[in-house]
Amino acid sequence: MALHRFSMPTPVKITGRSSSITNSFVNGIIPVIEPTHKELEEACSILGMEYGVALHCVYCGGDVTEWDHLRPIVKNQRPTGYISEIRNLVPACGTCNQSKGNRDWRAWMEGKERTRLRPGYEDRVLRLEHYEQWGNVQPVDLSKLVSADAWTAHWENWRRVLDVMKESQPLADQIREAIRRNYRRQDDL
Numbered sequence: 001m002a003l004h005r006f007s008m009p010t011p012v013k014i015t016g017r018s019s020s021i022t023n024s025f026v027n028g029i030i031p032v033i034e035p036t037h038k039e040l041e042e043a044c045s046i047l048g049m050e051y052g053v054a055l056h057c058v059y060c061g062g063d064v065t066e067w068d069h070l071r072p073i074v075k076n077q078r079p080t081g082y083i084s085e086i087r088n089l090v091p092a093c094g095t096c097n098q099s100k101g102n103r104d105w106r107a108w109m110e111g112k113e114r115t116r117l118r119p120g121y122e123d124r125v126l127r128l129e130h131y132e133q134w135g136n137v138q139p140v141d142l143s144k145l146v147s148a149d150a151w152t153a154h155w156e157n158w159r160r161v162l163d164v165m166k167e168s169q170p171l172a173d174q175i176r177e178a179i180r181r182n183y184r185r186q187d188d189l
């Protein structure tokens with residue numbers, strides 16, 4: 001909705017960035033497997049599109065700006081076992097991608113007017129079901145593919161970063177309060 005009144009910017013907390021940090025620690029270890037042209041054509045034809053000619057968001061039918069992980073990469077602060085490969089990627093618009101987040105695509109689509117009320121909804125759900133069957137991607141226990149030491153060290157790093165962020169918050173609060181107290185506009189001096 002358009003704004004016609006003053007609105008205070010939301011105060012930023014250092015700890016409010018924790019989930020971005022977690023996403024980075026997960027995404028930072030997820031390999032990206034480049035699809036072949038043939039795979040891209042096959043993927044798009046299952047979705048009822050022609051690769052390189054016309055793509056639209058698999059969720060709402062809008063303009064495509066990115067490829068979204070159909071099955072989420074991150075859940076409960078850990079990798080789900082799905083990676084970045086064509087069978088787990090679908091063309092999407094940024095709005096749907098951000099709104100869906102780490103949720104299951106079907107539950108999210110059903111609960112979202114943005115997708116449910118757009119023409120072609122039923123067809124898009126069916127296409128996505130076919131895509132899932134085509135992909136038949138199963139989650140892999142990624143921790144089993146690397147040394148236990150490396151895996152443990154990575155999650156210890158993650159924990160350390162979050163701990164430092166948490167420890168930094170009270171000091172940031174103090175500094176902000178001190179600046180607020182001592183701040184004088186230039187025309188008051």
Ligand SMILES: [Zn+2]
Nearest residue numbers: 057060093096
């Ligand atoms: Zn969309």
